Amino acid sequence: MSKVSDGGLLIQIGSYNTNLQGGAGVPQDLVDWLTPTFQVSSFLSKEPRAPDIVAIGFQELLPLHLGLAGLSGTVINDRDVHIRGQIEEHVPGKESYTLVAKAVNVGIALLVYARDAGIARQVCDVQTQWTGTGPAYMGNKGAVGIRFRVSDRGCKAGEVFTFVCAHLTAHEPKLAQRVADYHHIVGTLLFPPFPSSPSSSPTTMYATSHLFFLGDLNFRITLPPTTQASNPHDILTMLKDDTSRERLKEFDQLLNQRKKGTAFIGLREGPFWTFKCTYKYILGEVDRYNMKRTPSWTDRIMYATHTDSPDTPEKSNITNILYTSIPSYVTSDHKPIVSLLLLPPPTFSSSPETCTPPLLRLPSAYTPTPDPRATLKRYTGRSLDRIIGYIWWLLTLVGAGSTAVGIFNFFLGLAAWRWWKGPGVSVSEA
Numbered sequence: 001m002s003k004v005s006d007g008g009l010l011i012q013i014g015s016y017n018t019n020l021q022g023g024a025g026v027p028q029d030l031v032d033w034l035t036p037t038f039q040v041s042s043f044l045s046k047e048p049r050a051p052d053i054v055a056i057g058f059q060e061l062l063p064l065h066l067g068l069a070g071l072s073g074t075v076i077n078d079r080d081v082h083i084r085g086q087i088e089e090h091v092p093g094k095e096s097y098t099l100v101a102k103a104v105n106v107g108i109a110l111l112v113y114a115r116d117a118g119i120a121r122q123v124c125d126v127q128t129q130w131t132g133t134g135p136a137y138m139g140n141k142g143a144v145g146i147r148f149r150v151s152d153r154g155c156k157a158g159e160v161f162t163f164v165c166a167h168l169t170a171h172e173p174k175l176a177q178r179v180a181d182y183h184h185i186v187g188t189l190l191f192p193p194f195p196s197s198p199s200s201s202p203t204t205m206y207a208t209s210h211l212f213f214l215g216d217l218n219f220r221i222t223l224p225p226t227t228q229a230s231n232p233h234d235i236l237t238m239l240k241d242d243t244s245r246e247r248l249k250e251f252d253q254l255l256n257q258r259k260k261g262t263a264f265i266g267l268r269e270g271p272f273w274t275f276k277c278t279y280k281y282i283l284g285e286v287d288r289y290n291m292k293r294t295p296s297w298t299d300r301i302m303y304a305t306h307t308d309s310p311d312t313p314e315k316s317n318i319t320n321i322l323y324t325s326i327p328s329y330v331t332s333d334h335k336p337i338v339s340l341l342l343l344p345p346p347t348f349s350s351s352p353e354t355c356t357p358p359l360l361r362l363p364s365a366y367t368p369t370p371d372p373r374a375t376l377k378r379y380t381g382r383s384l385d386r387i388i389g390y391i392w393w394l395l396t397l398v399g400a401g402s403t404a405v406g407i408f409n410f411f412l413g414l415a416a417w418r419w420w421k422g423p424g425v426s427v428s429e430a
Contacts, residue, residue, distance in 0.1 A: 048092030068389025137381030
């Protein structure tokens with residue numbers, strides 16, 4: 001009997017930085033992004049099997065001024081209808097899915113779906129959250145999260161699932177800022193306790209049975225001057241085959257930070273070097289990089305489950321069946337990525353009626369702590385988002401789509417108004 005039929009859930013995760021494209025950010029046919037996953041999952045059992053949970057994350061969902069102004073509703077609703085329709089069209093058995101939740105902050109969005117004929121019936125206690133890591137905690141960078149409980153898995157309380165989609169600080173030299181972004185997300189992306197919890201305190205993303213962290217994390221390849229491939233053009237040669245890419249991964253900032261234990265503590269990742277770097281491509285090109293930036297694996301998917309041991313940080317009881325990029329998408333300078341993960345069967349409790357959901361085990365030296373000023377920071381950032389977003393949106397509106405023209409028109413109109421309101425000259429003064 002397969003692991004799937006023994007209770008192991010299939011989780012499909014996709015992430016895509018759509019380069020501020022709004023409604024045009026994804027093609028009408030998403031088969032290239034979804035079909036490889038469904039084909040692989042068919043080999044896991046005698047009968048074709050659809051994923052139990054599908055999580056899709058976006059970064060730079062729409063033009064920044066619209067995102068800051070909070071005008072993302074139409075785009076994310078259209079994206080939901082489009083994605084769900086594509087999933088149900090291509091999934092084995094034409095099964096239906098329910099939207100568990102959607103979360104969006106500025107241009108960062110996350111949608112999670114559950115299979116109606118399976119796990120959707122057990123989903124409860126759904127929560128969403130957001131935080132900003134941009135200047136003054138603004139949401140141009142940051143994260144959104146979705147958490148829910150699946151009852152009657154192992155015991156009556158079941159298991160807790162947490163998905164986080166993030167977009168961190170860009171540019172190769174800003175490694176320290178990216179690490180700081182991660183710690184800020186841990187401290188401020190806080191979820192309220194479940195109704196059955198004995199504590200009333202908010203919890204971090206780590207207070208969960210299963211954690212999935214995805215997005216454009218912006219970690220780059222940094223080549224020391226002593227290496228043979230000492231400039232970005234040399235990387236192109238190393239990207240051509242699996243063996244060279246496996247050597248290149250040793251210069252990946254994210255991998256090195258995980259090994260040092262400075263970021264993404266407790267999270268695991270599949271072999272990302274088996275596919276080419278996902279950034280930075282020339283728009284409209286399938287396989288040509290823009291060499292103004294060093295090609296890098298900026299887009300990533302990581303995970304952890306409660307049975308993973310902190311003593312073996314590179315091993316996970318989650319099976320990474322598929323982890324790849326989709327080169328055929330050419331409307332962004334990023335390529336979308338997709339992963340298919342097989343969770344281990346639930347651990348059954350000796351006291352199924354009174355047990356609590358199992359939680360992740362972390363290294364003893366690391367204790368994720370909620371930031372006591374998290375709410376103040378989040379709403380400070382959101383207030384600035386709205387003020388700047390609406391001003392920017394109005395200037396763009398006045399400029400017929402161009403902010404620069406809008407600023408020019410604003411000052412031109414101001415000058416004309418002042419001239420018109422200026423003092424007139426009377427006959428007696430003449």
